Amino acid sequence: MPDFGENTTQVTVFVLVFGAVTLMGFAAARWRRPTSIHSLEEWGLGGRAFGNWVTFFLLSGDVYTAYTFVAVPTLVYGVGAAGFFPVPFLVIVYPMLFVVLARFWSVCHVHGFVTPAEFVRARFGSRGLGTMVAVVGIVATMPYIALQLIGIEAVFEVMGLPKGWPLTIAFIVLALYTFNSGLRGPALVSIVKDALVLWTVLAVVIIMSMTPGGWDPVFRVASEKFAASPRPDDGLLLTAGNQLNYITLALGSAVALFLYPHTLTGVLASRNxxxxxxxxxxxPIYTLCLGVLMLVGFAAVFDGTTAIGGNGNTVVPQWFNENAPAWCAGLAFAAIGVGAMVPAAIMSIAAANLFTRDIYREYIRPNASSREETYVSKTVSLTVKFGALLVILLLNTQFAIDLQLIGGVVIMQTLPAVALGLYTNWFHRWALVSGITAGLVTGIVMLWQVPKLGGADGRTVVREHFGGSAWPLEKIGFETDATIYVGIVALAVNLVVVALLTPLLRNAGVADGRDRTTDHDYVADEGDPTVRRMTEIIDGDPVPEKAPPPANFFTPVGHRGAEAPPPEDPSRQAYPRL
Incomplete structure (x- = not known):
């Protein structure tokens, strides 16, 4: 291996771990290999059959990304308490997920849905609405994939590697084993990722326990630093100006997280x-780990860690480089690198599934075979990854971060159709389309009005537009420094439009779509005769085949009804158009 000076040990450890992970990614293709590999359910959902351990690691790798472990402590380093918003939003989100996603799992398994857009199309009888949800999901996911590369890029910069070819090689490896193994690849690699993250958390605890006085001097130095700062939005406690934004950002982030396609993809891979x-x-145990890693931001202030080349994302890896043994820093770098690969792979698979099932099969090749579907999804996943790579290599990194802020606002607009649609079909399909449109327009206009602030005082306008997601209330006449998260306002507009237009459209006699789901679909579980897609168990005993459902099982429900049983393969049926 070439001599990287002081960072030779770190680079060696990183390369060894990354090499082992690569081998695991390719080996995953033969891990409990199914009888039929040319199926989108097998490649994109792991056969819908992951058990307890695999599901835990997959979901944790899906939700807790490398960007979370790099950017959030960096935000704490810069502004203090305001950077802790992921902790309350992750506390909020799990009760939501527990209640909502079990229903989503059931209805998708009964009908063989692979994407949330397929569910929306069936629930509201609208092909156009389903396509809209699919496009929104793809648009919101693309910058999220690019953000994962920022964490790896920061690690490479700290290790002294040049920008460009190391990142390209890393993503070529990711693209190849994802193409080969599908969701099984990141599912298996996520086990290593979690082990590395837990070791990194332990390393933080050990390092800080050896600091004279423990955490007390760390918080004291951080408090003095924020008190001396001319910025009005930093400190160990929230200021009056950022409390509203903190609350709405936490709530909005919780809503957005369980609507992202990659989260739902991990959910559908569970076996029951x-x-x-x-x-x-x-x-939530993982949220505790995240809370510990966020304290690295304060530790970096205490130790006087500075960003390399003005890149704030290097603060966390640089702190490990300066305060941990070389081999330990190498493991922390590997945790960030592998922690980027796992969610990036799942996100690209989710985006590819949306394109294949909801655009390609609906508009280009309605009669595409399972083999063709799988090949198209594999190809699109490659395209998505390299598109994200080009964004990082050719555009300013801050631009990618700003795009992700927009992505969160965008994906929230699918809440009425996807999440609320799991509980009611009362909404009119045209009202949902209008609500999503109104929410998107409102969100984009508000984001356009948010300037990018910088400078020592945090008040200098660096860029006029799309500078963040905190919208100043002074724009509507309030004499205050308070801001509010754009996504919450846009979602509120969306919900109001849907609630007002639904009765108006029905009273006007505008045709509704036909709901092709039944009440029982939302509570069906493994072993139920209607759950017909459980073809393989990845880490448990195979489920015995069940008898087909009786002919009179499906009964009409809902105000639009389900007048007839679904066809033999409900996932491939033609739905009414808008």
Missing amino acids: RGTLRRNLAAL
Whole structure:
């Protein structure tokens, strides 16, 4: 290996771990290999059959990304308490997930849905609405994939590697084993990722326990630093100006998280409702780990760590480089690198599934075979990854971060159709389309009005537009420094439009779509005769085949009804158009 000076040990450890992870990614293709590999359910959802341990690691790798472990402590380093918003939003989100996602699992398994857009199309009888949800999901996911590269890029910069080819090689490896193994690849690699993250958390605890005085001097130095800063939005406690934004950002982030396609993809890979619920109940343990890593931001202030080349994302890896043994820093770098690969792979698979099922099969090749579907999804996943790579290599990194802020606002607009649609079909399909449109327009206009502030005082306008997601209330006449998260306002507009237009459209006689789901679909579980897609168990005993459902099982429900049983393969039926 070439000599990297002081960082030779770190680079060696990183390369060894990354090499082992690569081998695991390719080996995953033969891990409990199914009889039929040319199926989108097998490649994109792991056969819908992950058990308890695999589901836990997959969901944790899906939700807790490398960007979370790099950017959030960096935000704490810069502004203090305001950077802790992921902790309350993750506390909020798990009860939501526990209640909502079990219903989503059931209806998707009964009908063979692979994407949330397929569910929306069936629930509201609208092909156009389903396509809209799919496009929104793809648009919101693309910058999220690019953000994962920022964490790896920061690690490479700290290790002294040049920008460009190391990142390209890393993503070529990711693209190849994802193409080969599908969701099984990141599912298996996520086990290593979690082990590395837990070691990194332990390393933080050990390092800080050896600091004279423990955490007391750390918080004291951080408090003095924020008190001397001319910025009005930093400190160990929230200021009056950022409390509203903190609350709305936490709530909005919680809503956005369970609507992102990659989160729902991980959910659909669980083998039954019990597996899903047990893991959602256990995942808050990971939030505790995140809270410990966020304290690295204060530790970096105490130790005087500075960003390399003005890149704020290097603060966390640089702190490890300066305060941990070289081999330990190498493991921390590997945790960040592998922690980027796992969610990036799942996100690209989710985006590819949306394109294949909801655009390609609906508009280009309605009669595409399972083999063709799988090949198209594999190809699109490659395209998505390299598109994200180009964004990082050719555009300013801050631009990618700003795009992700927009992505969160965008994905929130699918809440009425996807999440609320799991409980009611009262909404009119045209009202949902209008609500999503109104929410998107409102969100984009508000984001356009948010300037990018910088400078020592945090008040200098660096860029006029799309500078963040905190919208100043002074724009509507309030004499205050308070701001509010754009996504919450846009979602409120969306919900109001849907609630007002639904009765108006019905009273006007505008045709509704036909709901092709039944009440029982939302509570069906493994072993139920209607759940017909459980073809393989990845880490448990195979489920015995069940008899087909009786002919009179499906009964009409809902105000639009389900007048006839679904066809033999409900996932491939033609739905009414808008």
